[in-house]
Amino acid sequence: MKYALVGCGRVAPSHINAAAKNGFEIIAVCDIDNGHIDDMFSRAVPVDNENIRRYSDFCEMYDKEKPELVSIALPSGLHAEAAIEAIKRGINVIIEKPMAMSIKDADEIIRLSKEYNVKVSACHQNRFNIAVQEMRAALENGRFGKLSNAAVTVRWSRGEDYYSQADWRGKFESDGGTLMNQCIHGIDLLRWMCGDCLKRVYGATRRQHHPYIEAEDVGTAVFEFENGVIATVEGTVNVAGFDMEEHLTLLGETGTVKLGGTSANTIEIWKFLDNPEDSKDGFHEKTLNVYGNGHTSLFEDMALAIRENRAPYVDAEAGKRALEAVLAIYKSAYTGAPVELPLTDAAGIDFKDMFER
Ligand SMILES: NC(=O)c1ccc[n+]([C@@H]2O[C@H](COP(=O)([O-])OP(=O)(O)OC[C@H]3O[C@@H](n4cnc5c(N)ncnc54)[C@H](O)[C@@H]3O)[C@@H](O)[C@H]2O)c1
Numbered sequence: 001m002k003y004a005l006v007g008c009g010r011v012a013p014s015h016i017n018a019a020a021k022n023g024f025e026i027i028a029v030c031d032i033d034n035g036h037i038d039d040m041f042s043r044a045v046p047v048d049n050e051n052i053r054r055y056s057d058f059c060e061m062y063d064k065e066k067p068e069l070v071s072i073a074l075p076s077g078l079h080a081e082a083a084i085e086a087i088k089r090g091i092n093v094i095i096e097k098p099m100a101m102s103i104k105d106a107d108e109i110i111r112l113s114k115e116y117n118v119k120v121s122a123c124h125q126n127r128f129n130i131a132v133q134e135m136r137a138a139l140e141n142g143r144f145g146k147l148s149n150a151a152v153t154v155r156w157s158r159g160e161d162y163y164s165q166a167d168w169r170g171k172f173e174s175d176g177g178t179l180m181n182q183c184i185h186g187i188d189l190l191r192w193m194c195g196d197c198l199k200r201v202y203g204a205t206r207r208q209h210h211p212y213i214e215a216e217d218v219g220t221a222v223f224e225f226e227n228g229v230i231a232t233v234e235g236t237v238n239v240a241g242f243d244m245e246e247h248l249t250l251l252g253e254t255g256t257v258k259l260g261g262t263s264a265n266t267i268e269i270w271k272f273l274d275n276p277e278d279s280k281d282g283f284h285e286k287t288l289n290v291y292g293n294g295h296t297s298l299f300e301d302m303a304l305a306i307r308e309n310r311a312p313y314v315d316a317e318a319g320k321r322a323l324e325a326v327l328a329i330y331k332s333a334y335t336g337a338p339v340e341l342p343l344t345d346a347a348g349i350d351f352k353d354m355f356e357r
Helices: 012-021 034-043 058-065 076-087 103-115 130-140 184-193 294-308 316-335
Strands: 002-006 025-030 053-055 069-072 092-096 120-123 147-155 198-206 218-225 230-236 245-252 255-260 266-272
Touching: 002 012, 002 058, 012 025, 012 034, 012 294, 025 058, 053 058, 058 076, 069 076, 069 294, 076 092, 076 103, 092 294, 103 120, 103 316, 120 294, 120 316, 130 184, 130 245, 130 255, 130 266, 147 184, 184 230, 184 245, 184 316, 198 316, 218 316
Parallel strands: 002 025, 002 069, 025 053, 069 092, 092 120, 147 230
Antiparallel strands: 147 245, 198 218, 218 230, 245 255, 255 266
16 A cells, blocks of 8 residues: 655654554655654654655645545644545545545545545544543444443643644634544544434633644533433633543433543443353553554554445544544534524634634
8 A cells, every 4th residue: 555644743743653553655744844753753663764755835746746545644734635636546545534624525536536436534543542442342333222321531731832832733723623623533533433423512612721832722512412412512721730620421321331531542431231150341452552452453454445445434524524524613602592403504714713702
């Protein structure tokens, strides 16, 4: 699999590691800052980077290298353009979350991926966490019975040092706030587990402790699903000084599971009436950071999806659903009213003056 990476910043070592562990041929990388490329290689598993060609323009890299697969780890506001340029050249794409910053761009990526017959995967790698896979298997096997309610909380810590690393951070057009950046993985999991059929969203957001960013540092929401399930969301970067948890709870008539750890990588509670002896309480998957281990599995799945000509496990529609849920929270917070889905037209930039009105 001839593979290339676009964007060599903080998360990029997870991409290079995933490509290397899956045996991809890493042919090229692209970043406007050559120092970031050096830094990325120093933080990734050792690869023979003498023979990996470097570019500062992703279109030039696509044209000259003709990779079969690229992964995009650019600032979020650049995802759509870099993905669309790849798709139009027949290149398969893994796009970091959020897959785009507007519904229009997400729809265009989906439309073009069909027209050009390429695979697109949205990088919601936490779906591959062992604890999450266990929850999903129990759900698919009917062990929860009729679902009642669910909750996700992402309680992490990000300070001025984090936001000042790059100009795109914390702005509605290029990043969004904690719901769009840190919490979107949890929102993806919540929506997926509850049946995807999100009907109505009530949202409230605030910028409490980070006056130097444009977007929210805490957001809460209530989700109502078509199937009757209700759920709550809380995302914050206002924990004082440490990443506390990413927890996901799912309650059904015959089962209760609570996942925790810093990124839904631990099983805190596992109770099913069909087998009270079945216990997974305390299971913990070790991770090096809050990004978890899922990139490797997501890259592996993408390679198989290309080879088997099937949809990736986390496809572009899934990426759009997570984006749509966050934009619906923003819209509800902005208007002070519940928002009905589907959202046909919304973008991060629509909420630019959320806290300045
Ligand atoms: N899946 C996850 O768990 C996870 C974790 C962290 C970040 N992310 C996402 O990954 C993306 C990147 O985040 P990050 O923290 O690595 O950001 P970053 O700012 O550290 O890295 C972005 C890189 O892109 C480069 N760049 C900017 N404009 C470019 C251009 N036009 N052409 C080529 N290179 C360009 C920058 O020089 C930088 O090295 C974001 O969308 C973020 O939301 C996902």
